[in-house]
Amino acid sequence: MKRVFILLNSLCFYLQTLSGQIFINQSGYQTHLPKFFYTNINATSFQIVEENSGNVFFSGELTLISTNDQATGMLIKKGDFSNFTREGNYYIKLNSNDTSYHFRISSNALEDVFKKSLKAFYFQRCGSQLFYTHAGVYQRNACHTADGFYHSSTGQSGYKLSRGGWHDAGDYGKYVVNAGISAATLLMAYELFPDYFNSDSLNIPESGNGIPDILDEVKYEINWFLSMQSDDGSVYHKLTKEQFESFVMPSQDSGMRFIYQKSSTATGNFIAVLARFYRLYKNFDSSFANQCLNAALNAWNWLSNQQGIVPAGGFHNPPGTQTGEYGDYSDSDERLWAAAELFESTGDQSFKDYFEFNYNLGGLINSTMNWQNVRTLAHLTYLFSKQSSIDQNIKSQLLNSLISYSNALVSKRNSNGFGVSINPGEYYWGSNSQVLNNGILLILTYNKTNDNKYLSSAIEQLNYILGCNAHNFSFVTGIGKKYPMKPHHRPSEADGIPEPIPGFVVGGPNQFLDDPILQQYFNQNTPPALCYIDHLQSWASNEVAINWNAPLVFLSGFLKNFFQTDVENDNNEIYDFELEQNFPNPFNEQTKIRFTLKSKTHNQLYKVKLRIVNLFGQEIFSLIDDFRPAGTYEVTFTSSYYSNKILSSGIYFYQLTVNENTFTKKMVYLK
Ligand code: 9MR
Ligand code: ZN
Numbered sequence: 001m002k003r004v005f006i007l008l009n010s011l012c013f014y015l016q017t018l019s020g021q022i023f024i025n026q027s028g029y030q031t032h033l034p035k036f037f038y039t040n041i042n043a044t045s046f047q048i049v050e051e052n053s054g055n056v057f058f059s060g061e062l063t064l065i066s067t068n069d070q071a072t073g074m075l076i077k078k079g080d081f082s083n084f085t086r087e088g089n090y091y092i093k094l095n096s097n098d099t100s101y102h103f104r105i106s107s108n109a110l111e112d113v114f115k116k117s118l119k120a121f122y123f124q125r126c127g128s129q130l131f132y133t134h135a136g137v138y139q140r141n142a143c144h145t146a147d148g149f150y151h152s153s154t155g156q157s158g159y160k161l162s163r164g165g166w167h168d169a170g171d172y173g174k175y176v177v178n179a180g181i182s183a184a185t186l187l188m189a190y191e192l193f194p195d196y197f198n199s200d201s202l203n204i205p206e207s208g209n210g211i212p213d214i215l216d217e218v219k220y221e222i223n224w225f226l227s228m229q230s231d232d233g234s235v236y237h238k239l240t241k242e243q244f245e246s247f248v249m250p251s252q253d254s255g256m257r258f259i260y261q262k263s264s265t266a267t268g269n270f271i272a273v274l275a276r277f278y279r280l281y282k283n284f285d286s287s288f289a290n291q292c293l294n295a296a297l298n299a300w301n302w303l304s305n306q307q308g309i310v311p312a313g314g315f316h317n318p319p320g321t322q323t324g325e326y327g328d329y330s331d332s333d334e335r336l337w338a339a340a341e342l343f344e345s346t347g348d349q350s351f352k353d354y355f356e357f358n359y360n361l362g363g364l365i366n367s368t369m370n371w372q373n374v375r376t377l378a379h380l381t382y383l384f385s386k387q388s389s390i391d392q393n394i395k396s397q398l399l400n401s402l403i404s405y406s407n408a409l410v411s412k413r414n415s416n417g418f419g420v421s422i423n424p425g426e427y428y429w430g431s432n433s434q435v436l437n438n439g440i441l442l443i444l445t446y447n448k449t450n451d452n453k454y455l456s457s458a459i460e461q462l463n464y465i466l467g468c469n470a471h472n473f474s475f476v477t478g479i480g481k482k483y484p485m486k487p488h489h490r491p492s493e494a495d496g497i498p499e500p501i502p503g504f505v506v507g508g509p510n511q512f513l514d515d516p517i518l519q520q521y522f523n524q525n526t527p528p529a530l531c532y533i534d535h536l537q538s539w540a541s542n543e544v545a546i547n548w549n550a551p552l553v554f555l556s557g558f559l560k561n562f563f564q565t566d567v568e569n570d571n572n573e574i575y576d577f578e579l580e581q582n583f584p585n586p587f588n589e590q591t592k593i594r595f596t597l598k599s600k601t602h603n604q605l606y607k608v609k610l611r612i613v614n615l616f617g618q619e620i621f622s623l624i625d626d627f628r629p630a631g632t633y634e635v636t637f638t639s640s641y642y643s644n645k646i647l648s649s650g651i652y653f654y655q656l657t658v659n660e661n662t663f664t665k666k667m668v669y670l671k
Contacts, residue, residue, distance in 0.1 A: 020040060020041040020096075022092050022100035023472050025468060026466055026467035026482070027109055027467075028103050028104040028105065030106070030107065030109050030110055030559060031087055031106060031107045031109075032085060032107075033455075033559060034456040035080070035081045035084065036078060036079065036080055036081075036419060036468070037078070037079045038078050038079070038417065038419075038468050039062065039076075039094060041077070042077070042096075044061065044062055045094070046062060046081075047059045047094075048091075048092060048093075049093050051090060051091060057086055058081055058083075058084040060079055062077040065417055066416075069416065070416075071416060071417060071424045071527060072470040072527050074417060076418065083586075083670075086105065088105060090102065091103070110560035111560055112479060113479045113503075113556045114553065114556040114557045115503075116479065117556060118202060118217065118553045119202055119203070120503035120544075121546065124167045125164075125167075126143055126144050126163075126164060126166065126167050126250065127163040127164040127165070140251060140491065140495070141251035143249075143250030143253060144257060147163060147259075148258055149256055149258055151261070152318075153318040154259065154260065162224065162227040162259065164223045164224040165221050166182070166224075166546050168324065169324075170487065170488040170490055171244050171324070171490065172241075172250055173324055174238065174240065175240070176235055176238060176263075176269055177237070177265050177269050177328070178371045179221055179224070179546065180269025180270065182221075182547045182549070182550045183218050184276060184374075184377060185440075186214055186217070186218050187273070188380070189214070189554040189557060190280060193558060197214050197557055199212065200212055204216060210284075214553075219281070222274065222277050225270055226274075226291070226292075228259070229270065229295055233299045233301050233303075234303075235262060235269075235270040236266065237260045238259075238266075239257060239258070239259050240258065240260070240323040241258070241323060242256075242321045242323065243323065247536075261311055261315065261318075262310065263310055264335075265314070265315065265331045267334075268303060268331055269334055269338075270295075271341065271342065272334070272337045273341075274293070274295050275296040275341035275345045276344075276345065277289070277292050278296065279344065293345065296342065296345075300338060303338065309331045310331075314328050315327050335354075335358070337374045337375070339351045339354040339355045339378070340378040340381040341381055343382075343387065344381050344387060349389075355378070359394060364397060364400075365379050365380075366401065368437045369437050370433070370437065371547050379398050382398060383398040384444075402445055403449065406445035409421040409457060410442075417529075419460030419468065420469070422434055425528070427529060429510050430508070430547075433507070433551060435461050435464055435508075436461060436505070436548070436551035439551065442457045450614045451648050452650040453648070459559060465505060466480055475505050476504065476552065477492070477500040477504045478502025478503060485499075485534060486534050487504060487534075488544070493536060504544035507540065507544075508541060509528060509530065510532070510540045511528035511531045513540070515537070515538055515541070517538040521533050562615055562616070576598045577661075578595060579594075579663045580594045582654065582667045586670045587667065587668070588669070589639055590636060592634055592635070592636050592637075593610065593635045594632065595632070595656050596631070596632040596633070597628060597630045598630060605628065606627065606629075606659060607659050609622070609625050610623040610625075610654065610657075612637070612652055612654050612655075613664075615653075620647070623635050623654075639669060647669060647671075649671045651668055652667050
């Protein structure tokens, strides 16, 4: 009887997933970014209908992606309305008359997910009270202020004060390895795109202190990191209980919490994060920053004296401990990463030598970063290095490897339903974080190449997380129409508030069925991407974790911010020159750019620059760079004229600088 019930249950779940649907980014679409949706309905065309008026503003054809997508077993078609940029509220209607959820097109479509996913780190804070002003209904008491006791396996006894930092995930443990990649991913976002991540008004306790909130939030973790260092420079692996806590509020969680053995992987992570934090924080508070650098250098001294991985064979939970392990077989990637960050922060030759001697031992960029493998983070730091002594040859090898790795991601995106960049076989515990980290790599490749296929592929990774997936489900709490209501997150459950704490991405589909709930609902024949359930006890598909949220912050923050509408200004009145909209626009091959210099004094010469830049403000073409007298000028821009550069379809800007003033207008190139 029970068996039948279970079978029926999973069948219903399966059928529910497969009925005819339209899959959209439920958070909405940024006005000027490419826009895609998917459907498993065998229609041929679609319309974009305005919510209030019922008017049709756009129509297009659907493209068949697969009649039997391997990851989902579904027929999947794709719609593209990238060229539709009218802001408002809409829904999609197919020629079969099926309709989608309503959604918005707006320059703020991703703002909510960005802010909430960053604020989620604040909600993970351990050791201090969360007040109503910042936490609202999710206010709570301070927790775990008396940590922690040395576990007997350390060979030490007694107590070491270690307070603060973020709870790792749905549990209340704190693990240096996983904290490392989480903090580093947030720091990377800020370091590479400071203008997009410098908000100081997230409403955390430090907001308004003149330091970007993302750095304040990471600093909260850094203080805990510092407390996990031992006198010899090494770093303890984790601070947890022996068993996972029950579903109580953190302040109600009692029992002994232990500091476990030191490990070389934790130490390598510690060095990398503290070194990176030092260079980003030194302009705000040099004495604290120096403390971080010194801690990193002490840790390096210890690490470089260890021949192999510590403890031998890698960290393992001692008998009697069942909390997270974050075990690893190799620490060579952590060591490489530590050296890369120390080099970038100090310019010191010895770190450069270490990196250059070891950088290609495990290949170049050939994997997506995750808590166990941070080699790619080491490579990215060197690739984006600002040190002048950098070896250009190594840099270009790294760039080439990034491009070819991203090319492989783009082909996965093209061949899989929903544009997702993972194949069947890759839906393991935390698969959503690999999707998001792939998105970061695609953004970085776009940044280096200006090729729009990387940008649109990155966007599809976020779309997948926010609703373009077989579950027609936003995997982020509090975002979209349908999202996890029962995440495996102790405070979200124990607070008695039905609505989970917002801004957390859950681990997502897990074809390896690593928990009893997944095993109850699915089996080996379930298509991989369907192995997800919004169930409190499905910790292997429905838990939250700091290392999964960090790439969500990166991707949503980047995509929300990188198209800055405020670069377009009305320049007719105050200035003595005028820049007109290019014509035609959008253009194919050729467009004309006109501007006028209105002379006030006879014989005045203006210093004039006219250039075309990409979305990052990087110059692609220089059209004029000299002195000009007053008059009206018309420049014809021919895309193919610049035979040495391939211009891909997309949004560009043309910028006119006259003496000290720069004006920018947007233009769209459609091949
Ligand atoms: O994210 C981790 C995943 O890659 C591992 O397969 C899994 C089992 O070891 O552990 C995950 O991390 C969990 C950690 O061990 C304890 N806190 C919750 C983490 C997320 O589920
Ligand atoms: Zn706590």
